[in-house]
Amino acid sequence: MPIKIPKLLPAREILEKENIFVMDDERANSQDIRPLNILILNLMPEKERTEAELLRLLGNSPLQINIMFLHMATHESKNVSKSHLEQFYTTFTNVKDRRFDGMIITGAPVEHFAFEEVDYWQELMEIMEWSKTNVTSTLHICWGAQAALYYHFGIDKFEIGQKCTGVFKHSILNSNVKLVRGFDEEFLAPHSRYTGNLKDHIHACENVILLAESDEAGPLLMISKDEKQIMITGHLEYEAGTLAEEYDRDTKKGGEAYMPKHYFPNDDPNEKPKHKWRAHAHLLFSNWLNYYVYQQTPYQWE
Structure with a gap:
């Protein structure tokens, strides 16, 4: 089934060339079904790249999905045109009276700052608080995951010195949780960050379950006990x-x-890297959409 996106969104052409099933507003509105409404708060600087990466994974599902993109009103994006934001994005003021089946909060290149020093932190806190009652399940990625751990559970990040970047082997710690259903016991996932979270702090929090970790890169997947908050410290959405x-x-x-x-093959930056985490990326997003969004969200919000 398709994802519903604006007809002129640049990511549409990229996805169609990859045979990802996308649908514009006119065709979607003619179908008598209840689509899922997913809100994407895109904090990444290269927004068009992130749009394509996330839509590629959301489109590999039997569900029809309506996508809405959100940007911060209290922050000026420097790496995307104003016309792109005006055409394809909205701000929190315009959606705060609505309810969404799922939400994604991306990473952001602000790791060196304390959370309170980020210029849009107050706005982000308002959005995360709103998500508790207006979103069925929220998926947080990289810095977005660290922000969720800090805001919802009081788990702070720490500077790791040398950047954690690369593709690392991870182990599943709890295979009974539906989010990792179908995962291999060991799998690969990319990371790209300067900060991390301590495993001991996560284990000490009774409301968070650690699902997957790496000996080199640390914690990767976490889920709240109520299953409304999912945190991914890596970037499974990244392309090769x-x-x-x-x-x-x-x-x-x-x-x-x-x-x-x-x-890089043979640690040679001149050689083309291979995509070794694609299957688990698709599986993670499919599990999230199925078990934590579609199976949990009401058919009609009250």
Whole structure:
């Protein structure tokens, strides 16, 4: 089944070339079914790339999904055109009286700041508080996951010194939880961050369950006891070349650039990296949409 997106969204052409089933408003409105309404708060600087990465995973589902993109009113995005935001995005003021079946909060390049120092932190706290009653399940990614752990559960992040970047092996800690149903006992996932969360702090919180971790990269997947909040500290949505482009960008800046671990063939940045986590990325998003959104959300919100 398709995802419903605006007809002129640039990601549409990318997805159609990959045979991802997308549908515009006119065709979707002619179907007599109850689609899922998913709100995506996109905090990433390269918004069009993130749109395509997330829509690619959300589109691999038997469910029809309506997508709405959200950006922060209290922050000026510098890497996306104003016209793109005006055409395809809205702000929290315009959706706070609505209810959504699911929500995604992405990562953001603000890890070096304390949460309270981020210019849109107050707005983000308002959105996360609103999500408790207006969203069936929220999926948080990378810095978004750290923000959720801090706001909802009081678990702070810490500076790890050298950037954690690369593709790391992870182990499943609790295979009975539906989010990781069908996962291999060990699987690969990309990370790209300068901060982390301590496993001991997560275990000490009675309202959070740690589902997967890496000996090198630390905790990856967590879920709240009430199953409304899901946190992913890595980037399973990344495409094969995303880490390479980040490394090239950091290298060109002239500062210290960390080559992603276990990523380039033979550790040679001139060789093309392979996509080794795609299957588990699709499985994670499918499990989230099925078990935590579709199976839990009311057919009609009161």
